[in-house]
Amino acid sequence: MAKITFDGIEIEVPDGTTILNAARQIGGNIVPPAMCYYTPIKGTGGKCRACLVKVAAGSAKDPRPMPKLVPSCITTVQDGMVVENTVNQQVMDVRKGIVEMLLINHPLDCPVCDQAGECDLQNFAFEHGVATTRYEEERRTFEKIDIGPYIQLHMTRCILCYRCVYTADQLTERRVHGVLGRGDAAEIGTYIDNIIDQDFSGNVIDVCPVGALTDKTFRFKQRVWFTKPVNAHRNCENPKCSGNVVLWYKGKDVLRVTARKDEYGEVKEWICNTCRFEKKETSDWTIEGPSHIQRTSVISANHYELPVMNPQVIADLPESSVRDLENNPPLKLGR
Amino acid sequence: MGRKLLTEHINVPGIDTFEVYRKHGGYRSVEKALKTMTPDEVVEEVKKSGLRGRGGAGFPTGMKWSFLAKPEGVPRHLVCNADESEPGTFKDRHLMSKLPHLLIEGMITSSYALGANTSYIYIRGELLYVLRILEKAIAEAYANGFLGKNILGSGYDLDLHVHPGGGAYICGEETALLESLEGKRGNPRNKPPFPAVQGLYARPTVVNNVESIAAVVPIVNDGGEEYAKLGVGKSTGTKLISACGHLNKPGIYEIELGVPVEEFIYSDEYCGGIWKGRDLKAVVAGGSSVPILPKELILKTAAGENRLMTYESLSDGGFVTGTMLGSGGFIAMDETTCIVRNTWSFSRFYHHESCGQCSPCREGTGWLEKVLHRLEHGHGHMHDIDLLVSVAKQIEGNTICPLGEAAAWPVAAAVRHFRHEFEWHVTNPAEATRPGAYYSSKAAVAV
Numbered sequence A: 001m002a003k004i005t006f007d008g009i010e011i012e013v014p015d016g017t018t019i020l021n022a023a024r025q026i027g028g029n030i031v032p033p034a035m036c037y038y039t040p041i042k043g044t045g046g047k048c049r050a051c052l053v054k055v056a057a058g059s060a061k062d063p064r065p066m067p068k069l070v071p072s073c074i075t076t077v078q079d080g081m082v083v084e085n086t087v088n089q090q091v092m093d094v095r096k097g098i099v100e101m102l103l104i105n106h107p108l109d110c111p112v113c114d115q116a117g118e119c120d121l122q123n124f125a126f127e128h129g130v131a132t133t134r135y136e137e138e139r140r141t142f143e144k145i146d147i148g149p150y151i152q153l154h155m156t157r158c159i160l161c162y163r164c165v166y167t168a169d170q171l172t173e174r175r176v177h178g179v180l181g182r183g184d185a186a187e188i189g190t191y192i193d194n195i196i197d198q199d200f201s202g203n204v205i206d207v208c209p210v211g212a213l214t215d216k217t218f219r220f221k222q223r224v225w226f227t228k229p230v231n232a233h234r235n236c237e238n239p240k241c242s243g244n245v246v247l248w249y250k251g252k253d254v255l256r257v258t259a260r261k262d263e264y265g266e267v268k269e270w271i272c273n274t275c276r277f278e279k280k281e282t283s284d285w286t287i288e289g290p291s292h293i294q295r296t297s298v299i300s301a302n303h304y305e306l307p308v309m310n311p312q313v314i315a316d317l318p319e320s321s322v323r324d325l326e327n328n329p330p331l332k333l334g335r
Numbered sequence B: 001m002g003r004k005l006l007t008e009h010i011n012v013p014g015i016d017t018f019e020v021y022r023k024h025g026g027y028r029s030v031e032k033a034l035k036t037m038t039p040d041e042v043v044e045e046v047k048k049s050g051l052r053g054r055g056g057a058g059f060p061t062g063m064k065w066s067f068l069a070k071p072e073g074v075p076r077h078l079v080c081n082a083d084e085s086e087p088g089t090f091k092d093r094h095l096m097s098k099l100p101h102l103l104i105e106g107m108i109t110s111s112y113a114l115g116a117n118t119s120y121i122y123i124r125g126e127l128l129y130v131l132r133i134l135e136k137a138i139a140e141a142y143a144n145g146f147l148g149k150n151i152l153g154s155g156y157d158l159d160l161h162v163h164p165g166g167g168a169y170i171c172g173e174e175t176a177l178l179e180s181l182e183g184k185r186g187n188p189r190n191k192p193p194f195p196a197v198q199g200l201y202a203r204p205t206v207v208n209n210v211e212s213i214a215a216v217v218p219i220v221n222d223g224g225e226e227y228a229k230l231g232v233g234k235s236t237g238t239k240l241i242s243a244c245g246h247l248n249k250p251g252i253y254e255i256e257l258g259v260p261v262e263e264f265i266y267s268d269e270y271c272g273g274i275w276k277g278r279d280l281k282a283v284v285a286g287g288s289s290v291p292i293l294p295k296e297l298i299l300k301t302a303a304g305e306n307r308l309m310t311y312e313s314l315s316d317g318g319f320v321t322g323t324m325l326g327s328g329g330f331i332a333m334d335e336t337t338c339i340v341r342n343t344w345s346f347s348r349f350y351h352h353e354s355c356g357q358c359s360p361c362r363e364g365t366g367w368l369e370k371v372l373h374r375l376e377h378g379h380g381h382m383h384d385i386d387l388l389v390s391v392a393k394q395i396e397g398n399t400i401c402p403l404g405e406a407a408a409w410p411v412a413a414a415v416r417h418f419r420h421e422f423e424w425h426v427t428n429p430a431e432a433t434r435p436g437a438y439y440s441s442k443a444a445v446a447v
C-alpha cells in the first residue's frame, strides 16, 4: 500500500495504482479530467495531457518535486507522494491551455452533433476553458466516412485520443494500426474500417469522448437531453456480450442502445452489435428501471449535481480540513 | 590545429573498405576490448572519458551505460541512432558514408561493453546510399570474423543489423525509434519506463548517436583519460560540427571542444568568415531546435566572456541569453536574412513532423506555423507576436517527447531577440513582403 496526499487529502491505495485512479477513489471535483485514458482499455492514456498534475514530492524516500507536470493517468503512486491538482495554479493554467489546444481545430458544431450533451470535450471546456478564442486560422477538416452500415467517422471532430484504436485492437484481437498521417493531419485509418464486420465494433462509439464516432441508427434522431435513459438487459446469445445496456427512450420508442458507463464515462461491460443496433423494441429487453443521470448530463436540465467526495475519505479527514473543503470547494463548476 | 580523433583518415582513398581501414589501425579497439578488457572495464573507460551524447541532449554516455538494467536471462540491445534529420545537422551521414567501418567498430566494442548480442543501426530512410555502404561494410566485417559467432576467438557473439526508417524526423526520438524498429508506428513512448529498463521489445536497451558510438573507438584505443585531456571542463574530446548557412567555407569540421565561437566562424582553419564580406546577424548553434542567438550574444556571453564551442559556454545564460550545443548543426545567417521567414520555415518543419499524439504539440505546432505564415506574408497583427510566445509556452514542458520543445524554443527565442523584425513585418507589410526583403538596423529595409 502507498499513502499519498492529493490536494491536501490523504489516501492509502494499493501499490501500482495511478495517481488518477487514486484521486477517483477520493472522488469529487479534485479528480483530474481525462480525455484519452480509459481504465478498461490497455495502453490508453498519456496523450491528451488534460490530466497533468504537479508532483510536489516524489516519494517518502526521494521527496524532490518532479521537474515537469506529469500525466496522472499513467503515473503510478509512490509512498509519500504529494500531488497538487486544483490547488496548483500552474496546473490550472496548463489545463486551460490544453482546452484551448483541443478546441482550435475542433469544428464546434455542437448544435448539429449527436454527442452534444454527453460530450467529454464539452464538459472539459465548460469546466476548464475560457469563453473566447485566440485562434484566427483556418481549421483542419476531413470528409466524413461511413465505416460499415452502423458507424460514421467524423474525423474533423476527433481529438486523437487513440481510444477507439486500442478498443478495436483489444476487443477484436488484431494488431495496432489505426492512425494514418502525422501531426494535425493524422487521422483514424483503415484498420477501423476493417473491423466493422466484427461483433464488438460498436463499442468504439461509446469510448469516443467526442462526436467523431457516431451511431448511424441514431443519427439526428433526437437531442440526447430529450431522451430518457433506462437500464435494461437481455440474455444475449453472444457469450462475450454482457447484455447489460441503457435504452434511450423518446416516448415509447427506443431510439438508441448503449453500454452502461460509470461516472467517469467508462464502459465496464461491453455489448455486441446485435444488442446495440438491432434490438430496438421494448419487448427485446427486461427493463430494470431509470438510469442514474450523470452529474454533467444536460438531461438534468440545469440541476447539476455537485461532484461528491467519497464519504469514507471525508470521514477520515480532520475536522478542520472538512470545513475548509466545504467553504472553499477546490474548483467551482463553470467558473 | 586541433587533433582529429574520428576523421583523421577520412580522406584516405579506399578507407571505406575493410582492408584499407584495417591498415590504418582499424578494429584495434575491438581486439583490445575483447582480448584484454572485461565489459565493465570498457564502460569504466567511457565514464572516465567524460564523453557526452552527441545526439543533442549531451547526456554522459558512460553514465547512460551504467544505468542499463541487467536482469538475468533477458537479452539487452544497443541501438545506434542514425536517423539524423534535424535541419542543419548533417555530420552522421558524412561519417557513415566515408568511414562505415568506424561506426561498425564502435558498435562492436560498445555492444561488448553492454553485453548485447544483437545490435541495430537505425538509419534515416532517405539515406539509402549510406545504408548500402554500411551493409557492404558489415558484410566485410562478418567475412573477417569481426561480427558473427565467437568474434576473434573470444567467445563473444554479435549480430549487427541496419534498419532504414520511413522518413519521419520523430523517429530520431529514441523511444519513437524503438517503436519504429519494432515495426510499429513511430510514436514516442511516455517515460518512464526508460529504454535502459524497457527498450526494444521491452528489453533493456541503450540508444546512442552515431558520433557517440564512433567516439568509443579512440576512447578504448587511447584510454578514457587521454580522451578527457582534450576539450574544456565537462566538454571533453572532439565534436563534429556541421556548419552551414552564409559562411565562406561551410562543411563538416571535427573540432576540439573549447574552440571560441568567433574563431570557428572567422578563422581560415574553420569557416573562414561570413560570405560576400557581409556582417553576421544570427546563429543557430546546435541544429534547428535550439534557440537562435544574435551576433552579440553568440560571440560573447551576456557577462562579456568569449563564447566557446562547449556544452557549458553555449548554454551560459540559460535561454534568456544563451542556447545549446545540441547536435552540432551550426547555421550562420548574414545580415540579409529575414528572421521571421527563417522562423516560419523552421516552424513549418515541426508542424510537418509532429507525430500528433499529444494535443499541445499536435495543435500547437500548426498554430505557430500558421501565425508565422501570416506575419511573414504581411497579414500579421501586433498581438500575434505575444500570441506566439504564449502558444510556445503552452507547448513547452507539457508534451510526451521533446519535439514539442524543439518546436517552441526557436520561436520563443526569435521573438525574444528579434522582436523588432516581427514588429516591422506588422507595421510595414508592403515592404516586408517584397521578394528578398529583410530587416536591417542600418537601413530600415534593403532588397
Ligand SMILES: Cc1cc2nc3c(=O)[nH]c(=O)nc-3n(C[C@H](O)[C@H](O)[C@H](O)COP(=O)(O)O)c2cc1C
Binding pocket: B052, B053, B054, B055, B056, B057, B058, B059, B061, B064, B081, B082, B083, B084, B085, B086, B169, B170, B171, B172, B173, B174, B175, B207, B208, B209, B210, B212, B213, B401, B402, B403, B406
Ligand atoms: C524529435 C527528436 C529527434 C531526434 N533526432 C535524433 C537524431 O536524428 N539522431 C540522434 O542521434 N538523436 C536524436 N534525438 C535524440 C535522441 O532522442 C537521443 O537522445 C539520442 O539518440 C541519444 O544518443 P546520445 O546519448 O548518444 O546523444 C532526437 C530527439 C528528439 C526529441
Ligand code: SF4
Binding pocket: B170, B187, B188, B353, B354, B355, B356, B357, B358, B359, B361, B362, B399, B400, B401, B402, B403, B404, B405
Ligand atoms: S511532443 Fe509532438 S512529436 Fe512528441 S509525442 Fe507529442 S505530438 Fe508526438
Ligand code: FES
Binding pocket: A033, A034, A035, A036, A037, A045, A046, A047, A048, A049, A050, A051, A052, A071, A072, A073, A074
Ligand atoms: S487522460 Fe491522462 S493524458 Fe489523457
